[in-house]
Amino acid sequence: MAEAYVSVQDLDFHYPDGTPALRGVNLEIGTNEFVALIGQNGSGKTTLGKCLNGLLKPSAGAVLVDGLDTRSRGIVKKMATRVGYVFQNPDHQLFNNTVFKEIAYGPRNLGMDEAETRARVYEAARVAGVSESIFDEHPFFLTKGLRQRVAIASILAMRPRVLIVDEPTTGQDFRQSLEVMNFLERLWREEGHSIVIVTHEMSLAARYSRRTVLLGHGQVLADGPTREVLSQTDTLARSDVLPTQVTRLAQRLTDLGVRPDVILVEELVEEMVRVHQRHRRAVG
Amino acid sequence: MAVAVPAPRRMRKTLLGAVPMTSPFYALHPVTRLVGLLVLAAVPLFIYMPEANLAFLSLLLVLFVGGRVDLRGLRIYLPLVMTVAFFMFLVVLLSPDYASGYIPIHLGPFTTYYQSLRWTIASYVRIMAMLFATILYFSTNHEREILVALRTLRVPFAVSYIVGLSVRAAGMFMEDFRVIRQAEQARGLDSSSLRLRDRTRLYGMYLVPLFTIALRRAEEISNALAARGYSMSGKVLTGGVRHDFVRARYRLRAIDACLILLMVAGLAVVAYLQVRSGWFGLERSPLLMAWQRHLGGTG
Amino acid sequence: MGAAGRPAVAIAGLSWTYERRSEPALRDVDLTIDQGEFLGVVGPNESGKSTLLYVIQGLIPSNFNGIWRGRVELFGKDTSAMSGLERAAAAGLVFADPEAQFTAMTVEEELVFGLENLGLDHRQIELRLQRVSDLIDLEELYDRSPYDLSGGQKQRVAIACVLAMEPRVLLLDEPTSMIDPRGKKEIFEVLRRLKDTDHTVVVVEHNLEELAALADRVCLVEGGRVRPPLPAGEFFARVDELIEAGLQPPQVAQTFAELARAGLYDGPPPYRFEPAVSAAREVLSHG
Numbered sequence: 030m031a032e033a034y035v036s037v038q039d040l041d042f043h044y045p046d047g048t049p050a051l052r053g054v055n056l057e058i059g060t061n062e063f064v065a066l067i068g069q070n071g072s073g074k075t076t077l078g079k080c081l082n083g084l085l086k087p088s089a090g091a092v093l094v095d096g097l098d099t100r101s102r103g104i105v106k107k108m109a110t111r112v113g114y115v116f117q118n119p120d121h122q123l124f125n126n127t128v129f130k131e132i133a134y135g136p137r138n139l140g141m142d143e144a145e146t147r148a149r150v151y152e153a154a155r156v157a158g159v160s161e162s163i164f165d166e167h168p169f170f171l172t173k174g175l176r177q178r179v180a181i182a183s184i185l186a187m188r189p190r191v192l193i194v195d196e197p198t199t200g201q202d203f204r205q206s207l208e209v210m211n212f213l214e215r216l217w218r219e220e221g222h223s224i225v226i227v228t229h230e231m232s233l234a235a236r237y238s239r240r241t242v243l244l245g246h247g248q249v250l251a252d253g254p255t256r257e258v259l260s261q262t263d264t265l266a267r268s269d270v271l272p273t274q275v276t277r278l279a280q281r282l283t284d285l286g287v288r289p290d291v292i293l294v295e296e297l298v299e300e301m302v303r304v305h306q307r308h309r310r311a312v313g
Numbered sequence: 314m315a316v317a318v319p320a321p322r323r324m325r326k327t328l329l330g331a332v333p334m335t336s337p338f339y340a341l342h343p344v345t346r347l348v349g350l351l352v353l354a355a356v357p358l359f360i361y362m363p364e365a366n367l368a369f370l371s372l373l374l375v376l377f378v379g380g381r382v383d384l385r386g387l388r389i390y391l392p393l394v395m396t397v398a399f400f401m402f403l404v405v406l407l408s409p410d411y412a413s414g415y416i417p418i419h420l421g422p423f424t425t426y427y428q429s430l431r432w433t434i435a436s437y438v439r440i441m442a443m444l445f446a447t448i449l450y451f452s453t454n455h456e457r458e459i460l461v462a463l464r465t466l467r468v469p470f471a472v473s474y475i476v477g478l479s480v481r482a483a484g485m486f487m488e489d490f491r492v493i494r495q496a497e498q499a500r501g502l503d504s505s506s507l508r509l510r511d512r513t514r515l516y517g518m519y520l521v522p523l524f525t526i527a528l529r530r531a532e533e534i535s536n537a538l539a540a541r542g543y544s545m546s547g548k549v550l551t552g553g554v555r556h557d558f559v560r561a562r563y564r565l566r567a568i569d570a571c572l573i574l575l576m577v578a579g580l581a582v583v584a585y586l587q588v589r590s591g592w593f594g595l596e597r598s599p600l601l602m603a604w605q606r607h608l609g610g611t612g
Numbered sequence: 613m614g615a616a617g618r619p620a621v622a623i624a625g626l627s628w629t630y631e632r633r634s635e636p637a638l639r640d641v642d643l644t645i646d647q648g649e650f651l652g653v654v655g656p657n658e659s660g661k662s663t664l665l666y667v668i669q670g671l672i673p674s675n676f677n678g679i680w681r682g683r684v685e686l687f688g689k690d691t692s693a694m695s696g697l698e699r700a701a702a703a704g705l706v707f708a709d710p711e712a713q714f715t716a717m718t719v720e721e722e723l724v725f726g727l728e729n730l731g732l733d734h735r736q737i738e739l740r741l742q743r744v745s746d747l748i749d750l751e752e753l754y755d756r757s758p759y760d761l762s763g764g765q766k767q768r769v770a771i772a773c774v775l776a777m778e779p780r781v782l783l784l785d786e787p788t789s790m791i792d793p794r795g796k797k798e799i800f801e802v803l804r805r806l807k808d809t810d811h812t813v814v815v816v817e818h819n820l821e822e823l824a825a826l827a828d829r830v831c832l833v834e835g836g837r838v839r840p841p842l843p844a845g846e847f848f849a850r851v852d853e854l855i856e857a858g859l860q861p862p863q864v865a866q867t868f869a870e871l872a873r874a875g876l877y878d879g880p881p882p883y884r885f886e887p888a889v890s891a892a893r894e895v896l897s898h899g
Contacts, residue, residue, distance in 0.1 A: 481714070537713045
């Protein structure tokens with residue numbers, strides 16, 4: 030069982046103008062998990078993501094990262110090396126004039142020497158799929174997909190255990206979305222990171238994440254294995270979330286013997302084949 | 314757990330902050346309010362007497378309260394007020410103006426002069442009066458009303474169009490800026506721990522993403538405008554006169570005409586009195602004259 | 613007053629290359645879009661879908677530099693002979709980014725600006741606003757400024773602005789890709805209402821499940837080539853080809869394509885939800 034690397038305890042958060050965003054949130058993230066954070070807009074999922082690495086401080090309750098309280102002073106750099114946050118639009122995070130400098134910024138800012146920085150840059154670029162051949166390019170002129178990789182590489186260069194990615198697939202076509210998700214899966218499976226994706230794409234959450242946390246009106250409505258959470262239609266509805274087409278189809282067939290917790294196309298096909306064969310045997 | 318009901322909206326957000334949802338000022342035509350700004354900001358130009366400007370500031374305070382502006386929102390201007398004071402008085406302390414006949418004043422190791430100091434005090438209060446007149450305007454006028462006022466004054470179409478776009482662009486900038494600050498923090502940038510030298514580099518870190526996003530969006534905006542047939546000339550498809558729908562909603566009433574005349578007349582009177590007989594000059598200030606006598610100068 | 617039967621959009625032999633690019637964005641496009649139809653346009657990113665919409669509206673070549681070949685007609689009229697405002701009144705274009713389409717300070721101003729450009733008087737503008745609000749509920753938003761609106765609301769305003777100019781053709785370039793799910797629902801609801809009017813609607817979308825519920829015909833754009841449009845049923849039946857092209861067909865279509873491979877189902881796969889439910893129940897209860 031994964032030990033809690035990030036521990037959220039009775040977290041309340043409200044914005045300066047008083048709008049409440051999170052209420053009584055309790056959550057733990059281990060060191061090698063793949064979690065999807067889902068919920069309608071305004072459910073608090075982005076706010077929660079930002080609380081997890083200290084970008085936002087709790088109004089009440091606490092967030093502990095590797096034992097450190099996010100409310101402590103002077104923890105920005107310590108947080109950046111523990112929980113990385115990749116914003117939805119890479120343009121918000123990129124500001125150097127070459128890809129190399131961009132990826133090197135984090136380590137240099139943390140005070141590492143040139144040798145160590147170079148090592149980190151090459152490592153992060155390799156993992157993120159950023160080819161050395163573009164190290165001297167200006168990030169502005171790269172395609173969106175490449176810019177996203179550079180942004181991810183620049184966060185990875187600080188070697189955070191946990192990576193929070195906000196909407197990794199917005200504006201991408203299906204093939205590009207799969208590339209990003211496969212890459213995040215490798216980070217989890219092969220490099221040992223914990224990945225938290227904040228997403229609206231139920232079909233991708235179903236295929237890639239192992240655990241799903243559903244937020245609604247600032248509270249955790251469900252937290253468990255993806256299969257369980259994504260098939261609880263009523264709970265999902267409380268946060269205005271619609272299950273995938275296959276799940277909805279399966280749940281219209283439960284009276285005929287199909288399991289209601291189907292979340293992938295191939296699972297539904299298997300189930301229907303199984304039920305069909307059983308029916309044939311019963312009849313024949 | 315009960316769901317928090319949001320408080321009824323008392324303020325509406327604008328570029329520079331917020332304006333109250335209701336205010337007696339909204340009964341006036343936007344152009345009246347714009348003239349009000351021009352008059353109120355011009356009055357301190359003719360008034361040198363600090364007491365008069367302080368009285369004027371009290372008048373502004375009355376207008377703030379009467380206009381239903383939330384005074385707590387004015388707190389964000391406090392740093393500005395103090396910074397201006399700090400620099401103005403630093404200058405007069407370290408390198409005051411000198412001419413013969415100036416009365417020296419010794420403050421610790423510094424020597425300054427009464428005449429320089431009183432000029433600084435008078436100027437500071439004047440600047441504050443103009444500043445708060447401007448703040449009053451922007452605290453009680455939504456961007457739409459500012460543009461309607463400009464269009465009522467028959468400002469050329471291209472100008473009001475560009476002003477409108479700039480205001481909108483500035484708004485987008487501010488929203489992006491907030492996100493960019495957080496995004497950079499996520500990369501380990503701790504803005505509070507930076508020394509002054511590094512802070513200047515900090516703004517580079519913010520400016521580059523701002524401009525990147527603005528540049529990308531500029532192309533999209535240009536396409537969106539072109540696709541709707543918008544052009545800078547304001548030309549109209551039928552070749553006829555352009556109808557200003559939103560402006561037609563505001564009517565100039567008798568009270569607007571009266572107020573505009575009154576305000577302009579008031580400004581003319583103040584200007585006349587000051588230019589002709591120095592009514593609001595420094596020499597007429599009881600406090601400054603008392604101080605001068607105390608220092609031993611001639612009254 | 614176009615003659616009945618005249619296509620809304622007729623593109624012949626069209627090629628377009630953006631300046632400073634070596635490859636054409638669109639090659640030899642021949643496409644006819646019928647009046648009143650709802651056409652879906654799909655394809656991988658950078659394949660030329662947006663370029664196609666820009667070409668129909670006339671934004672290309674008027675706002676872009678490049679090399680043009682071919683001809684585009686809107687209701688029989690050559691678009692190169694029309695002015696910017698004439699084209700805006702004939703074909704409205706809605707873009708993906710709701711931020712970049714909101715340039716005024718309030719919703720009402722935004723809606724009214726285009727109508728002022730058309731030279732309409734007060735009464736005519738009021739009438740148009742009334743007609744648009746029948747399709748898209750915006751009245752309580754009239755006084756709001758852009759900072760106060762969600763992405764979905766901004767995008768509905770953008771569609772309303774374009775509709776208020778009463779074009780006969782409505783082009784939408786990925787209208788939901790930058791919007792949250794609730795906003796997406798709102799936009800698809802607007803598209804459903806539009807489908808019932810006599811507007812000709814062309815939508816570029818990645819969400820094939822939603823598109824499947826709306827489109828009469830769908831065409832695939834790949835590498836600058838526009839394949840001939842197919843009726844929705846036929847289009848979504850080609851599940852394997854769609855996956856090959858890098859698209860994600862509706863999950864129900866994928867399911868039935870697999871069931872067909874397993875021998876449990878015959879015929880074209882359902883691509884909309886309710887028909888899929890009926891078909892699935894058929895399969896399971898009767899074998």
